[in-house]
Amino acid sequence: MWAYTFRRILYNIPIFLGIVLLLMVLLRVNDPVYAQLSKNATEVEIAAKRVELGIDRPLLVQFAEFMLPIRLDEEGVHWTGSVFGFDDRSWYREDSVWNIVRPSVMPSLSLTVPALILSTFLSVAVGLVSAANRGRWIDRALVFFAVIGMSISFLVFIIFGQYFGAYWLTQAIGFELFAVRGYEAVAAPEVLDPDAGLTIRGWLNRYNVPSLLGWPKHCLLPVMISVIVTLGYDTRFYRSVIVEQSTSDYIRTARAKGCPERTVLVKHLLRNAMIPIITRVMITLPFVVVGSLLLEVYFSIPGLGQTLFTHVTNKDFPVTQTIVAVLAIIFIASNILTDVLYALVDPRVRLS
Amino acid sequence: MNRKADGMFQRIATFLTLILVSVAGAQDRVVQLPVRTDGPKSLDPVQGSTVYDNKATVQMYETLLEVAYYDTTRFVPLLLEDLPERLDDGKRWRFTLRDDIFFIDDECFPGGEGRKMVTDDVFYSWKRLADLDNKLENWWLLRDTIEGLEANAQGTKFDYDADVAGLVKIDDRTFEVVLTQPVYRFLWVLTMFQTSIVPHEAVEHYGEDFSRNPVGSGPFVLDEWVPKSHMTFDRNPAYRPMFYPEAELWSEEDAALGLAEAAGTRLPIADRLEFTFYIEDQPLWLEFRQNKLGLIQVPSAYFPEAFSKRSKRLSREFRQEGITHAAVPLLDYIFRAFNMEDELVGGYTPEKKALRRAISLAVDWDEFNQDFYEGLCTVYDGVIPPALEGHPENGRDPRAPRGPDIQAAKAALVEAGYPDGQGLPPIRFYTSQGGNNDQQVEMLQRQLSRINVKLDPILVDFSQLIEQVNKRQAPMFSFAWSSDYPDGENNLALFYGPNASPGSNHYNYNNPEYDKLYESIVAMEPGEERTRIYNQMQEMLFEDIPAIGALARVRYYLIAPWLKNAKPNERYYGWYKMLDADDSKR
Secondary structure, eight states, rough: OHHHHHHHHHHHHHHHHHHHHHHHHHHHHGGGGGSOOOOOOOOHHHHHHHHHHTTTSHHHHHHHHSSSSSEEEEEEEEEEOTTTTTTTOOSSSBBBBBHHHHHHHHHHHHHHHHHHHHHHHHHHHHHHHHHHHTSSSSHHHHHHHHHHHHHOOOHHHHHHHHIIIIIHHHHHHHSOOSSSSOBBSSSOOOOOOOTTSSSSHHHHHHHTTTTTTTTHHHHHHHHHEEEEEHHHHHHHHHHHHHHHHHTTHHHHHHTTTTOOOHHHIIIHHHTTHHHHHHHHHHHHHHHHOOOOOHHHHHHHHHHHHHHHHHHHHTHHHHHHHHHHHHHHHHOOOOOHHHHHHHHHTTTTOOOO | OHHHHHHHHHHHHHHHHHHEEEEEEEEOOEEEEEEEOOOOOSGGGGGGSHHHHHHHHTTTOOEEEEOOSTTTTTTSSSSSSSSOOOOOGTEEEEEEBOOOOOOOOOTTTTGGGGOOOHHHEEEEHHHHHHHHTTTTTTTGGGTTBTTTOOOOOOOOOOOOTTTTTTEOSSSEEEEEEEEESSTTHHHHHSSSSGGGOOOOHHHHHHHGGGSSOOOOSSSSSEEEEETTTTEEEEOTTTTTOOOOOEEEEEEEEHHHHHTTTTOOOOOOEEEEEEEEEEESSSHHHHHHTTTSSEEEEEEEEGGHHBBBBBTTOOOHHHHTTEEEEEEEOOOEHHHHHHHETTTOOOSSHHHHHHHHHHEEEEEEHHHHHHHHSOOSSSOOSSSSSSOOOOOOGGOOOOOOOOSSOOOHHHHHHHHTOOOTTOOOEEEEEEEEETTTTTHHHHHHHHHHHHTTTEEEEEEEHHHHHHHHHHHTOSSEEEEEEEEEESSSHHGGGGGGGGGGGTSSSSOOOOHHHHHHHHHHHOOOOHHHHHHHHHHHHHHHHHHHSSEEEEEEEEEEEEEEETTOOOOOOSSOOOGGGGGGOOOOOO
16 A cells, blocks of 8 residues: 555656646746736836746746755755745735745634534435435435525525624624624734744644634634535435445345344445545545635635635735645645545455 | 622622723723725835725824825825925925934834934935835835935845935934925825835844834834734824814814814824724625724625615615715726827827727716716716816816717718728727626727727736736727826826836827926926916817726715714825724714
8 A cells, every 4th residue: 555655646746746837837828027016117127026026037947946945046056945935925915925824724724624524424414314215205305405505606605694694693682693704813823923933822823723712703604604505515416325325235135134224324335335425525625725715705714715816816926836736735645545545445445 | 698698799799890880981992994905915115005005004104294184185294393395496395304203112123112213214214115125116106206316226235325415414303305306296205105214223123024013103003913804003102292183174064074073182092993804895894784893985785775876875774873974086087098109099190089089989988987886986078087186177178079979979980081980990909807897898899889980809817908008019998097196297197208108108198298298297386377287288188089088986985973083085094093983882
């Protein structure tokens, strides 16, 4: 298995390099310099800006500096100690890429991880119930609601969820159960004190970890909205997987030999349905990291989705390149991990 | 026992109540305001450019002059004892700093104690605009303005110690500025936040992090800045004695709104400012409705909820809640334009002028206003926005080729040599993507189709639009200009020959007679003679038609009942120090 994993990593290196190079080429199709200048820039200032941004140099030099911890200039090669541009300065905000990305990850995870866990468990459970009652009213009702959930835009759920769940409910009960917007970290990141990373509190500050008391007020409503939306898609998928398995010979055999229905469903059926379940969860993993742009924007959760959106729209190449490169790594890693997990859950799968 | 316990509980309850009451009595006056973005880019004045940078920066840094809160077409001294003295017909200006300006206490100063602001700080701060290391983001404000002040060349370090001929120090409080030519707008530039005064110690101490560690002399000090979330400021305890404008300075209309009531109150009035960042309109609107925000610019989607669309009157529900509103006209110039160097639509021959006149006469700006701006914009002739010197009465100028006048447009098309549009190829029209621009393009195409003029619309990113225009490759395009300062001269400069692309004369309009007139007005103070020249210059533009338009937006603000002294404007944001919160009305 280790040899297989190592080989897969090697095979994926050119893919990763290709992704990053393609991204860098695509970003530079249109000259970004005009987006970074004032409305009255002169030709001299345009040229100076191009030099300052480093986009006057050959693309391959820019690519090499991004991928390797080096800086190239007329005097030779200099060691920088930083890859993927984490130490580069953002073009949009006066800060380093790392300082911009770092406090965005935990807010995204505080939404997406609970949403992924809840929606996976709930939709598998609902899928099981639906499949076990195939053709009956309960199955039809669940499929009906799943289709409704799929048919309505995520944005509609967010707009209505925010209005009724946060605004209307507060007016109705006179108590703010869910906030309209906001995010409460354990303590706000010490943007004014870059050295505050030595203590646990400093670490929590730096990574913008949500506070336990503030999380339900600010994050639970968006998590619930996310779960409701995901349930529609996932339930239909898991139901069809489970229904397909339920017509298999081994299920018929289990029932024939008198296994209780619960054992048939949970022990035999669910176990064999794990491969599509794992595949679906693993495909979702990179999106867990990048967060949910719409939820983050509407509920003002300072996550990675919002960060990526802001910096892409402002043509901030350093931040965009770094986030996309990291996402590409996560995507590739989750693919490899999926294969490994297949082997762990299904003895028939051999990695070679 | 029970009675004893009751008595004890009663005493504890009374004691707690007293504590609560005293705490409540001593509560800070907090003003919560929205910022419609994910936050400022930088708190370094020379690197700021957006409205959001402006809003945040001016709470902590100050400029020599500021826009008057009671009349945004005037400026008043802020760091100065008095308005600068005009010498040599406006080529030289003498300034005297107030004697009581101190930077806030900060570790960048010896002993951590803020020091007095002196002349050298002013020179240093302005020189920073010319320093290539500061990206020259705002160098255009002082470029070619002060004698001897030049940006450093690529690969060299800016020499802050070198003398600049135009910056003459008389003593620690008094100095003179010698301009390359008399330019009246120079004083307006000194109201802009990018020219704020910063101490060199802070820039040197914090280096790259100076943009997040403001050390100013303003009414507030930064408490916390969490990007994408919020920003809070506390009152600067050492802020010099500054006072709310006197009652006689306010107009009757403003006084009737209660704006003169705080006259003479020491500034800042609020103890704390809290900015919350919003990207989407719904949370902004809902939090305002929850009374969590002092004022908001009404998002267009919620306009019908707050106002009658026809009368623009605030709805009864809002009035009953004590919410008030303010309509703020913007110094906008929204227009369609031509590249005067383009072979098809450019040029100065009678035929070319007739073609542009035909197009102008076919365009119906009122229809754009009604369909895309809820009828809230002001449609006007010429290039000078409403409320400024040179703006035509009621926005109408009989000399302007204002449409829709299809008959006249068709006649002009015949003059141009394209009767009924025959022989005229489609005109490439560039505009930016996003918003309802694609629909606006469709409307423009429909309007021009009435005279059989066809457009070849190209919707691109805004940066691409700028690139195309700067490279003089866009025959016709759509743009908007927001005046840098409230003087028509700023808009007339858009057609000044030497400002051709990539400068702000995106039309590449070249009329030596116009240029001569423009050069004559830059040094002039407001007055009848200047207004007459403004009109003369606009007449030339009506004749040559490098641009057609225009529209100016009016922004509607809602003000919560608990927010006092609010007179929103989008000219400057130093007025937050005037705001007060009446918690009894929350």
